[in-house]
Structures are given as structure tokens and as C-alpha cells.
Amino acid sequence: xxxxxxxxxxxxxxxxxxxxxxxxxxxxxxxxxxxxxxxxxxxxxxxxxxxxxxxxxxxxxxxxxxxxxxxxxxxxxxxxxxxxxxxxxxxxxxxxxxxxxxxxxxxxxxxxxxxxxxxxxxxxxxxxxxxxxxxxxxxxxxxxxxxxxxxxxxxxxxxxxxxxxxxxxxxxxxxxxxxxxxxxxxxxxxxxxxxxxxxxxxxxxxxxxxxxxxxxxxxxxxxxxxxxxxxxxxxxxxxxxxxxxxxxxxxxxxxxxxxxxxxxxxxxxxxxxxxxxxxxxxxxxxxxxxxxxxxxxxxxxxxxxxxxxxxxxxxxxxxxxxxxxxxxxxxxxxxxxxxxxxxxxxxxxxxxxxxxxxxxxxxxxxxxxxxxxxxxxxxxxxxxxxxxxxxxxxxxxxxxxxxxxxxxx
Amino acid sequence: xxxxxxxxxxxxxxxxxxxxxxxxxxxxxxxxxxxxxxxxxxxxxxxxxxxxxxxxxxxxxxxxxxxxxxxxxxxxxxxxxxxxxxxxxxxxxxxxxxxxxxxxxxxxxxxxxxxxxxxxxxxxxxxxxxxxxxxxxxxxxxxxxxxxxxxxxxxxxxxxxxxxxxxxxxxxxxxxxxxxxxxxxxxxxxxxxxxxxxxxxxxxxxxxxxxxxxxxxxxxxxxxxxxxxxxxxxxxxxxxxxxxxxxxxxxxxxxxxxxxxxxxxxxxxxxxxxxxxxxxxxxxxxxxxxxxxxxxxxxxxxxxxxxxxxxxxxxxxxxxxxxxxxxxxxxxxxxxxxxxxxxxxxxxxxxxxxxxxxxxxxxxxxxxxxxxxxxxxxxxxxxxxxxxxxxxxxxxxxxxxxxxxxxxx
Numbered sequence: 142x143x144x145x146x147x148x149x150x151x152x153x154x155x156x157x158x159x160x161x162x163x164x165x166x167x168x169x170x171x172x173x174x175x176x177x178x179x180x181x182x183x184x185x186x187x188x189x190x191x192x193x194x195x196x197x198x199x200x201x202x203x204x205x206x207x208x209x210x211x212x213x214x215x216x217x218x219x220x221x222x223x224x225x226x227x228x229x230x231x232x233x234x235x236x237x238x239x240x241x242x243x244x245x246x247x248x249x250x251x252x253x254x255x256x257x258x259x260x261x262x263x264x265x266x267x268x269x270x271x272x273x274x275x276x277x278x279x280x281x282x283x284x285x286x287x288x289x290x291x292x293x294x295x296x297x298x299x300x301x302x303x304x305x306x307x308x309x310x311x312x313x314x315x316x317x318x319x320x321x322x323x324x325x326x327x328x329x330x331x332x333x334x335x336x337x338x339x340x341x342x343x344x345x346x347x348x349x350x351x352x353x354x355x356x357x358x359x360x361x362x363x364x365x366x367x368x369x370x371x372x373x374x375x376x377x378x379x380x381x382x383x384x385x386x387x388x389x390x391x392x393x394x395x396x397x398x399x400x401x402x403x404x405x406x407x408x409x410x411x412x413x414x415x416x417x418x419x420x421x422x423x424x425x426x427x428x429x430x431x432x433x434x435x436x437x438x439x440x441x442x443x444x445x446x447x448x449x450x451x452x453x454x455x456x457x458x459x460x461x462x463x464x465x466x467x468x469x470x471x472x473x474x475x476x477x478x479x480x481x482x483x484x485x486x487x488x489x490x491x492x493x494x495x496x497x498x499x500x501x502x503x504x505x506x507x508x509x510x511x512x513x514x515x516x517x518x519x520x521x522x523x524x525x526x527x528x529x530x531x532x533x534x535x536x537x538x539x540x541x542x543x544x545x546x547x548x549x550x
Numbered sequence: 551x552x553x554x555x556x557x558x559x560x561x562x563x564x565x566x567x568x569x570x571x572x573x574x575x576x577x578x579x580x581x582x583x584x585x586x587x588x589x590x591x592x593x594x595x596x597x598x599x600x601x602x603x604x605x606x607x608x609x610x611x612x613x614x615x616x617x618x619x620x621x622x623x624x625x626x627x628x629x630x631x632x633x634x635x636x637x638x639x640x641x642x643x644x645x646x647x648x649x650x651x652x653x654x655x656x657x658x659x660x661x662x663x664x665x666x667x668x669x670x671x672x673x674x675x676x677x678x679x680x681x682x683x684x685x686x687x688x689x690x691x692x693x694x695x696x697x698x699x700x701x702x703x704x705x706x707x708x709x710x711x712x713x714x715x716x717x718x719x720x721x722x723x724x725x726x727x728x729x730x731x732x733x734x735x736x737x738x739x740x741x742x743x744x745x746x747x748x749x750x751x752x753x754x755x756x757x758x759x760x761x762x763x764x765x766x767x768x769x770x771x772x773x774x775x776x777x778x779x780x781x782x783x784x785x786x787x788x789x790x791x792x793x794x795x796x797x798x799x800x801x802x803x804x805x806x807x808x809x810x811x812x813x814x815x816x817x818x819x820x821x822x823x824x825x826x827x828x829x830x831x832x833x834x835x836x837x838x839x840x841x842x843x844x845x846x847x848x849x850x851x852x853x854x855x856x857x858x859x860x861x862x863x864x865x866x867x868x869x870x871x872x873x874x875x876x877x878x879x880x881x882x883x884x885x886x887x888x889x890x891x892x893x894x895x896x897x898x899x900x901x902x903x904x905x906x907x908x909x910x911x912x913x914x915x916x917x918x919x920x921x922x923x924x925x926x927x928x929x930x931x932x933x934x935x936x937x938x939x940x941x942x943x944x945x946x947x948x949x950x951x952x953x954x955x956x957x958x959x
Contacts (some may be wrong), residue, residue, distance in 0.1 A: 169837070176826040215707070248653075256652055258663070313654060410709050422830040425834055428571055429837065
């Protein structure tokens with residue numbers, strides 16, 4: 142162990158003896174690491190946005206349903222808890238936000254057209270943290286209270302229906318007895334959404350108006366909860382379970398939206414594969430550099446061994462050299478990645494492929510996300526694999542016969 | 551063999567380990583490139599075919615504005631005679647007329663909004679894969695029977711089976727109330743939840759009666775023999791449109807704007823990754839060739855003293871690189887083709903990909919296909935960059951001072 146500082150100094154000096162080679166290798170490592178982290182940040186940003194958008198189309202982080210609702214999203218499968226009961230159970234539990242709502246498929250009809258939509262009966266104040274609608278960016282006004290008598294629809298839907306603020310539309314759905322439930326509403330606002338599909342697919346009315354129209358008393362179809370971070374929802378989940386009884390089913394967001402859940406998993410896998418592929422491409426150069434570095438100084442190595450340096454120290458020295466090379470490359474790559482993500486903080490506009498991104502469920506502005514976890518993962522993977530890759534050249538260097546090595550031309 | 555070639559070849563194998571490592575980097579990247587590019591292009595082809603075969607076709611005749619608004623009254627008048635005439639004049643069966651309406655489908659227990667296509671039972675199977683996906687009951691037969699075929703999820707949600715009756719409510723082309731009782735004769739399963747949940751088909755004759763279409767429809771779908779032949783057919787069809795009527799022929803890109811863009815988005819991220827791989831290989835080559843030039847400084851000094859021009863030496867270095875690159879090119883392309891072929895027969899299944907694949911109408915198992923283009927395009931780019939990387943070491947030779955070089959240690 143006493144040898145360690147000496148070995149480090151030796152390794153560092155050897156590294157810069159052939160500075161061109163070292164610089165090229167450091168360059169390669171830096172580019173590789175930059176690519177690993179930058180690409181990961183872009184992908185993460187995309188998935189993050191998708192999930193945020195996805196969660197903002199309402200699942201929240203954790204939901205309560207009637208146990209049959211997910212399989213059969215019908216008005217018959219209600220959550221029979223009224224607001225007072227819910228408040229008693231969850232009012233003080235310390236969620237970021239929670240809301241109960243009525244969500245059913247419905248048909249909206251103007252005097253011109255009809256379309257299928259998802260009808261949401263909401264309490265506008267409780268719903269705001271969940272909503273993909275910016276309440277202030279609404280033509281006309283958004284709903285003001287649970288007993289609001291108006292309806293808010295998407296701007297795109299309004300064009301299709303040829304309707305506008307102030308006009309009347311009819312909503313049609315079914316009540317729990319499968320009788321047609323319909324009611325006229327006055328359009329009070331038109332909302333804009335980041336994805337056209339949202340503008341087409343959702344309409345908002347007051348929760349009490351929905352309950353009255355559907356003849357379901359004070360019941361709702363789902364209660365949604367928001368924790369701090371969508372990646373860490375277990376605390377929220379446990380709190381919700383604690384307040385639930387046997388009549389309801391508690392689900393996590395990725396159980397409700399399996400597409401998004403899979404997306405997240407696939408992306409995690411992709412990040413790891415990408416990091417490893419890049420490293421493998423780098424490893425050839427790394428091993429090459431080490432082989433050359435050893436080859437050039439076979440005689441010196443022989444001499445050192447003849448003077449009493451242990452093979453272990455030779456091995457250690459080569460490995461330290463390799464680790465130093467990697468560390469310098471990693472440091473530069475990390476800084477590069479950080480520097481290239483910074484200017485994109487405000488979003489990378491990729492609206493030329495907006496409709497394609499929408500097919501994937503992503504929006505047209507990409508916000509790269511640099512997670513410490515990904516940076517650490519990339520760095521650790523490179524260091525560990527780099528260590529393994531340098532074992533073979535280092536081992537060979539430590540196995541030279543001193544006499545043979547010294548006399549080698 | 552020419553003496554220069556022989557010299558270059560021998561120089562290459564002076565450090566066989568180094569050369570093999572550099573070639574290894576090329577082969578590794580080439581295998582990945584061949585595999586990924588084969589997979590990608592196979593996937594794009596499938597994505598396009600599968601998506602277009604659902605409903606879009608290669609092109610559609612529609613009324614102006616219908617594509618964006620899908621309003622009932624934006625009709626193609628006398629749609630069946632038009633389709634019949636096109637079939638005859640084009641001598642092709644890949645033409646079918648359709649209508650589309652939105653309606654509320656009600657069973658005894660449930661009601662859901664659905665998109666209802668009116669199709670020509672005799673010709674729809676030629677332009678859509680939905681008829682072939684009926685796995686319970688049968689597809690439509692009679693052009694005027696009050697029958698309906700619905701998606702599997704919809705059937706489950708409505709709690710109906712083959713033989714049950716559905717009530718369909720909607721609005722007719724003139725905005726009047728439309729209603730009909732139809733019998734479920736078939737249930738299809740496409741595997742795409744959105745389609746299985748939201749789509750129903752009835753025969754065009756019955757559709758026109760229910761929705762007061764007066765002989766009109768909303769689209770004529772056409773397929774060309776191949777995707778590549780579509781633009782030509784589109785021109786032909788344009789010339790055959792009835793004069794005096796305001797109709798438009800949309801190509802598939804206009805009908806499915808997300809498709810090309812999704813491909814573009816995917817391609818650009820893929821090209822970024824390929825670019826990084828190629829650059830890393832170039833670094834590897836640069837490193838190797840620079841080393842090989844530097845360690846021969848003395849030798850080069852001597853031959854230059856004997857009268858050899860630096861330009862010739864430079865060409866020698868380039869020739870060595872080209873030889874090395876060529877070995878990498880051939881080995882990489884062959885190994886890549888072999889690896890890919892293995893997946894061609896066995897298929898590639900990525901766990902968790904099913905749901906993502908379904909989003910793009912892709913099967914859950916992928917079969918990449920190698921052809922000459924996908925086999926050679928990646929390795930060729932690697933080869934070019936290999937040569938470019940050797941330019942700097944080759945040019946350095948011009949800076950060599952003969953005397954100093956001969957004295958170099």
C-alpha cells in the first residue's frame with residue numbers, strides 16, 4: 142500500500158509520455174461518454190415528458206377505482222364514497238393533491254355533428270394539479286365550481302362540431318340502469334392542449350352536474366392522488382391503501398396506463414444497452430492503447446522487475462494508468478454533456494415531426510433531462526468495464542521474465 | 551504482388567495484436583450497423599404496410615376538408631358507382647367505397663360511442679385487414695343487411711356476443727336523428743386496443759339507409775400494386791375523378807402524417823447513434839495509425855534520405871489503412887449478415903416491447919432482413935471514416951525532417 146502514491150505518479154507520467162496517443166484516447170472516451178449521457182438525457186426527457194403528459198391526462202400517481210372498473214369502464218362500476226367520506230380518509234394524509242371525479246365515455250352532439258369523447262365531471266379547484274389544461278389559457282372561461290352548469294371542450298373539437306363559446310351542445314351517456322342519460326350544456330370555454338388528441342378527446346363539466354346527469358348521487362368513478370415524484374410513488378400508494386377498504390381497488394399509474402409503464406422500462410433497458418455498446422466500441426481502443434503502452438516499455442518493465450518491483454505492482458501500475466486515462470476522459474465527457482444539455486434547458490423544438498411524436502405519445506418540444514442517476518451509471522459502468530478490459534494487458538505486463546524483457550529489442 | 555502492396559501488407563502485421571484490435575473495433579461496429587439498419591428498414595416497411603392496411607390505403611378520394619374535420623356532410627356523392635367505375639377503368643380490385651359516421655352503440659346493458667364504417671362487403675377485404683381479423687362469427691356479406699361487425703374490446707365492454715342486437719344512434723348527413731337496430735354478426739381482434747375498442751363496420755348499403763346518405767359516402771380507398779407505384783396511380787386516379795365535382799385524392803402521407811414523421815424521428819436518433827459508433831471507430835484508427843507512423847520515424851527518415859518523397863510514404867500509410875479498413879469491411883459485413891440472418895429465421899423479441907410495437911401496428915416479434923444495401927451501407931461509411939482518420943497521420947509525414955527523423959530514438 143505504501144507503493145500506491147509512487148505507482149500513481151509513475152502511471153501519470155507514463156500516461157503523458159506519449160501525449161498524442163493519450164489525447165486521442167481521452168478524446169475518444171470523452172466523445173463516447175458525452176454521447177452516452179447526452180443521448181440518455183434526450184431519451185429521458187422524452188419519456189419524462191410523455192409520462193408527465195400521460196399523468197396529466199389524469200391518472201395521477203395512484204388511483205382508486207371500483208374493482209371492476211379497469212376491465213369494464215362503465216358507469217355501473219362506481220366508487221360509492223362521497224366527498225365527506227373521502228375527506229375524512231384522505232383530507233389530512235398529506236398528498237400533494239387529490240381529487241375525485243366522474244369519468245365516462247360519452248357522445249357530444251352539436252346541431253351539426255356528433256363525436257365520442259371522454260366526459261370528465263370534475264371539481265375544478267381540486268383538479269388543477271392533475272390537469273393538462275392551463276386554466277388561464279382558455280378561450281372564454283374554465284369551470285369555476287363543481288356545480289358549474291357549463292361545459293369546457295377542446296378548441297379542435299369545437300371546430301369539428303362547428304360550435305363556439307355561448308352555444309349549446311348535448312352530452313349523451315348512460316346511467317347505471319343503462320337508460321340514456323342526456324343533458325344540454327352551454328359551452329363556456331375552449332381549452333388548448335399540447336397534443337391534438339387531448340383537445341379532441343376530453344370534455345369537462347362540473348362534478349355535481351355530471352352526477353346529476355348520470356343519476357349516480359354523490360358517487361364517482363375514480364379518485365386520483367398525486368405524490369411528489371412519479372418515479373417514487375410507493376409512499377403515496379401506501380397512504381392510499383391505508384385509507385382504502387375492500388370495496389375499492391388501488392392502482393399505481395403504470396398499472397393503469399401499461400403503455401407508459403412499459404415505455405419507462407424499455408427506456409431504462411435502452412439506456413443501459415446504449416452505455417454498454419458505446420463502451421464496447423471504446424474498449425478496443427482502450428485495450429489497444431494499453432497494449433502499446435506496455436509494448437513500448439517492455440525493457441523498462443524488465444528493469445524495474447530486476448530491481449525488485451513486484452509483478453503485482455506492475456499490474457497495479459498499468460491498471461492505475463488505465464483508470465487515470467478513463468477518469469480524465471470521463472471528466473471531460475461529463476462536462477461536455479452538461480454543457481450541451483444546458484442550452485437546451487428551454488426545450489428542443491422538434492415540431493417538424495410533431496405528428497410522429499404524437500403517435501408515440503410524446504409532445505413536440507423535447508426537454509433533455511440530466512439525471513444524476515444516469516450520469517453516475519454511465520461513469521460507473523465505464524470505470525468497471527474499463528477495469529476489466531485493462532486486466533489482460535496489465536496481467537501480461539506483470540508476467541514478463543525480467544531477463545528476457547531487458548534484452549528485448 | 552506489387553511491391554508497395556506487399557510492403558503495406560507486411561507493415562500492417564508488424565503489430566498483429568494492434569491491427570486485430572483496430573479491425574475488431576470496425577467489425578464490432580459493422581455488425582451492429584448491419585443488424586440495426588436491417589432491423590430498422592424492415593421495421594419501417596412493416597410499420598407503413600400494417601398501418602396503411604388497417605384503413606388508410608395508399609390513397610383515398612375524399613371531399614375537400616374531410617380529412618381534417620370528418621364532418622358527415624363532406625361527402626363523396628354516388629360513391630359506389632364511382633368505386634365501381636374506378637375498378638373497371640383501372641382494372642384493379644383494390645378499390646372500395648366507404649362511409650363513416652359516429653354513433654352511440656347500445657346493448658341491453660351498456661352504451662359506448664363508436665366510429666362506424668359503412669363498407670362494401672365484396673371489396674373491403676381487398677383494402678383492409680380488418681375483415682381478415684374476424685375471429686368470431688363472420689364478416690359482412692350482404693350489402694344491405696342490417697348487420698354489424700365490432701371490435702373485440704367493444705364487444706366485451708358492451709357485453710354482447712355474435713347474434714346479439716345493438717341499437718345504433720347518431721345523426722344523419724342532414725343533421726337529423728338516425729337510429730337503427732343491427733345484429734352483431736362478427737367480432738374482430740386487431741390487437742390494437744384503440745381499434746378494437748372504437749370501431750364497428752356495417753355494409754355500405756345499410757349504412758347509407760341508416761344515416762340518410764342518399765347514395766353518398768365519405769371515401770374511396772385505393773391500393774396500388776406496391777407502395778412505390780402509388781404516386782403514379784394517384785395521378786391516374788386524379789384524371790378519372792368525375793368532372794364538376796369537388797373531390798381530392800390524398801396520398802398515404804397526407805392520410806397518416808404521423809407515420810413518416812415517426813419514422814423520421816426514429817431515423818434521426820438512430821443516425822445519431824450510428825454516427826457516434828463510426829466516430830469512435832475513427833478515433834481507434836487514428837490512434838493506431840498515428841502510433842504506427844510515429845514508431846517508424848527513423849525508418850521513414852532513412853527511406854526519405856534514400857530519396858523517397860513524403861507523398862509516397864503518405865500514400866503507403868493510406869494504403870495500409872485501406873487494407874486494414876477493407877479487412878474490417880469484409881469481415882464486418884459478413885459477420886453482420888450472419889448475425890442478422892440468425893434473427894431473420896428466429897425472430898427478435900424484446901421483452902416488454904409488445905405494447906410499444908402495437909402502438910405502431912408492429913408484431914411483437916421482429917424479423918430483420920439483410921439485403922445488399924443494408925449489408926454494405928454501414929460498413930462502407932465506417933470504411934470511409936477509417937480512411938479519413940488516417941489523413942492526419944499521413945500528412946504528418948510532410949513535416950518530417952530527414953536528419954532529425956533518422957536520429958529519433
